Amino acid sequence: MAEMAEMANLSDERWKENRGQQSASPEGLARIGQKPQTITMDESSNPYFRIISKDVREYHFIVPSEEWVELGEIVSIHDRRVERGATFLARITDLRHDSNYDGNWDTVIRGDGFYDSDQIFCRVVAEPLGCMTKEAGGRERFRKSRTIPAKFSPVRKAEKEELRFLGEVMGDIEVGRLRNGSRDVKEIPVALHSDAMDHHMGVFATTGMGKSNFMKVFAASCMRMASSKESKFGLLIVDPHGEYIFGSKGTKGLLHLDRYREGIVCYSTDKRHLKDPSVSNLTVKRSEILPQDIEVLYDWTPAQREALEAVSRVFYGEEWLDDLLTSEGAAKMIAEGFHEKTIGRIGRTIRTILDKNRYISDLTSSIPGMVNNLLAGKVVLVDIPTLGERSELFLLSLLSRSILDRYKKESAEGSRGKSCLITIEEAQRVLGGGEGSLARFESIAREGRKFGVGLCAITQQPKLINKQLLSQFNTFVILGLADRNDRTRLEESAKQDLSTLDVEIQTLEKGEAIVSTLKIPFPVPARVHLYEEYLERLNREGSSGGRGRIGGFSPPPD
Numbered sequence: 001m002a003e004m005a006e007m008a009n010l011s012d013e014r015w016k017e018n019r020g021q022q023s024a025s026p027e028g029l030a031r032i033g034q035k036p037q038t039i040t041m042d043e044s045s046n047p048y049f050r051i052i053s054k055d056v057r058e059y060h061f062i063v064p065s066e067e068w069v070e071l072g073e074i075v076s077i078h079d080r081r082v083e084r085g086a087t088f089l090a091r092i093t094d095l096r097h098d099s100n101y102d103g104n105w106d107t108v109i110r111g112d113g114f115y116d117s118d119q120i121f122c123r124v125v126a127e128p129l130g131c132m133t134k135e136a137g138g139r140e141r142f143r144k145s146r147t148i149p150a151k152f153s154p155v156r157k158a159e160k161e162e163l164r165f166l167g168e169v170m171g172d173i174e175v176g177r178l179r180n181g182s183r184d185v186k187e188i189p190v191a192l193h194s195d196a197m198d199h200h201m202g203v204f205a206t207t208g209m210g211k212s213n214f215m216k217v218f219a220a221s222c223m224r225m226a227s228s229k230e231s232k233f234g235l236l237i238v239d240p241h242g243e244y245i246f247g248s249k250g251t252k253g254l255l256h257l258d259r260y261r262e263g264i265v266c267y268s269t270d271k272r273h274l275k276d277p278s279v280s281n282l283t284v285k286r287s288e289i290l291p292q293d294i295e296v297l298y299d300w301t302p303a304q305r306e307a308l309e310a311v312s313r314v315f316y317g318e319e320w321l322d323d324l325l326t327s328e329g330a331a332k333m334i335a336e337g338f339h340e341k342t343i344g345r346i347g348r349t350i351r352t353i354l355d356k357n358r359y360i361s362d363l364t365s366s367i368p369g370m371v372n373n374l375l376a377g378k379v380v381l382v383d384i385p386t387l388g389e390r391s392e393l394f395l396l397s398l399l400s401r402s403i404l405d406r407y408k409k410e411s412a413e414g415s416r417g418k419s420c421l422i423t424i425e426e427a428q429r430v431l432g433g434g435e436g437s438l439a440r441f442e443s444i445a446r447e448g449r450k451f452g453v454g455l456c457a458i459t460q461q462p463k464l465i466n467k468q469l470l471s472q473f474n475t476f477v478i479l480g481l482a483d484r485n486d487r488t489r490l491e492e493s494a495k496q497d498l499s500t501l502d503v504e505i506q507t508l509e510k511g512e513a514i515v516s517t518l519k520i521p522f523p524v525p526a527r528v529h530l531y532e533e534y535l536e537r538l539n540r541e542g543s544s545g546g547r548g549r550i551g552g553f554s555p556p557p558d
């Protein structure tokens with residue numbers, strides 16, 4: 001105890017006794033005939049909130065134990081070498097109890113006063129984000145830092161003025177606001193870049209953390225851009241839960257965004273939803289289905305797969321589906337050397353598909369109109385609450401193939417319209433890699449970008465997504481993820497370093513996100529807008545010209 005008190009006193013003495021403003025080496029001072037001096041402790045100078053270590057990758061400073069500091073908070077560090085005019089930004093990645101005492105002093109009972117409160121503190125670990133410097137002409141520039149702030153440079157919680165530059169690097173699709181720890185920086189929106197969208201995007205979250213809410217906010221921003229003809233890509237959402245169109249369980253849907261309804265076209269299999277004039281009946285022509293659309297759907301045996309591959313050789317033209325189901329058709333296949341049982345199984349599967357997917361018709365198809373709307377940069381919502389999972393995957397796969405074919409064709413002709421983004425819910429089902437039967441989505445992940453087709457993969461389990469595929473994704477929107485393996489998979493695949501954010505991602509609350517995308521210099525903490533609030537704001541926006549259409553007439557999509 002005596003030792004500790006002495007240590008504390010020694011420490012106090014060091015601050016109290018000497019009144020100099022600068023420290024200098026004893027040798028240096030001896031040479032000029034002065035006594036050594038150390039920095040003075042006064043009102044404006046104390047050990048707290050000053051950079052004390054450690055290196056270019058990690059800054060440390062201490063704060064009083066009572067100070068409320070949070071993971072994820074952004075701090076600014078004003079370099080004392082003022083001629084440089086540099087302000088460093090860093091994000092808090094860890095907090096630890098620390099003290100000036102040695103040994104197990106904090107677990108040894110020695111009466112009431114066994115420690116001095118000014119000898120214990122919290123050590124804050126922060127990850128450097130970059131450095132703001134003044135360029136010639138007074139312009140400020142943010143860049144990755146190649147140096148460390150001077151020792152004892154003062155640290156403070158970053159103010160909105162210091163973060164304002166982030167507003168300038170944000171994109172055009174607003175999804176939320178900047179978050180500094182738990183505090184929102186209301187003035188600085190977080191917005192993704194349209195240009196990055198054909199480079200694939202992933203939305204990752206444990207169930208209930210706000211994936212659907214995020215997608216509605218994202219789609220609403222896309223509708224807004226499309227309404228003013230400013231959108232740079234079309235967005236396809238195939239919704240098997242029927243929650244995006246009019247919301248569910250007290251939430252609102254995309255068609256409640258009256259102000260920007262022009263930016264969306266909807267196709268549905270649900271009669272109730274078809275009552276709305278801007279919702280069309282979903283149809284797909286039989287002739288649009290190719291043997292490979294059937295092929296991607298089931299775990300076929302090698303013999304069955306071979307038979308399916310032969311179909312387009314044996315039957316010419318668009319009538320193959322009907323032809324194969326006739327007894328003459330079956331005989332043709334058997335004559336090609338395929339077993340009767342194999343052909344029987346394929347026939348039964350096709351009948352099941354036709355039976356379960358009642359939107360398949362002889363006459364009309366929504367697909368050409370859908371692709372036109374995507375090329376025009378609109379949001380295309382395919383609402384299929386009445387279909388089962390296999391039918392959903394069949395339709396999604398069929399649509400994706402049709403989209404990719406058309407985009408390839410138009411790219412080759414040099415006449416392609418806007419890029420598009422295909423949303424895949426529960427993406428781990430189709431992006432698992434390996435010998436999976438849904439290689440179609442994997443090929444879009446690998447080569448879609450060349451033709452302007454991107455994927456928006458939504459999943460609760462990124463650990464099940466193939467690592468190589470995930471590394472093709474340039475935009476990550478990470479909401480709370482409880483599972484360590486999920487976080488590790490993202491850290492391994494992200495274009496920006498997420499390893500220091502592990503604890504923060506684990507502690508994210510509903511609607512809180514980390515957004516990592518190429519055009520924003522570091523992974524940005526965000527609070528995603530609550531859709532219902534964002535909706536209200538957008539509906540109020542601008543002139544009242546576009547309003548009042550509730551229940552009124554909107555021309556149906558083509």
Ligand SMILES: Nc1ncnc2c1ncn2[C@@H]1O[C@H](COP(=O)(O)OP(=O)(O)OP(=O)(O)O)[C@@H](O)[C@H]1O
Pocket residue numbers: 205206207208209210211212213214251510511512527528529530531
């Ligand atoms: N940005 C947000 N701000 C405030 N609350 C939010 C936000 N996002 C989501 N929530 C709340 O969390 C609830 C669940 O959100 P949501 O349905 O989007 O989660 P989810 O991840 O899609 O869930 P599931 O996996 O079950 O589909 C919402 O009803 C809402 O109350």
